[in-house]
Amino acid sequence: MTRNGTRDSLDQDGSTPAMSRRVALGRMVALPLVAALPAGLAACNRGPKCDDTTGLSPEDIKVRKEVAVYEEKSSDVTRYCKDCLQYTPAGDNACGGCKVVKGPINPEGTCKLFVAKPS
């Protein structure tokens, strides 16, 4: 029944036309999101994982975390370790090093001590 008291015709699946539109609209919205999910997850996982501080002294870890405030993934597109004067690369998709922050350094990371390479 509709709000004005008349009967809706039913589709083959027993749903009303309004419900079919709702279901179809929901699928139209959901399908592109589901299709984009793997690409989005791949983008999040891009690059090496460079957060293992095994072997560093407590002092080096403190400098890394509290002085430099190293971040594994930079949220500032103008401040990536790979673009920093202190960065020492180690090849494609590998953790590099840093002249001032000890331990593995993600080329996509950053810290407060960032110094842009001269262009």
Ligand code: SF4
């Ligand atoms: S100084 Fe900071 S931003 Fe520069 S390479 Fe080292 S960790 Fe990355």
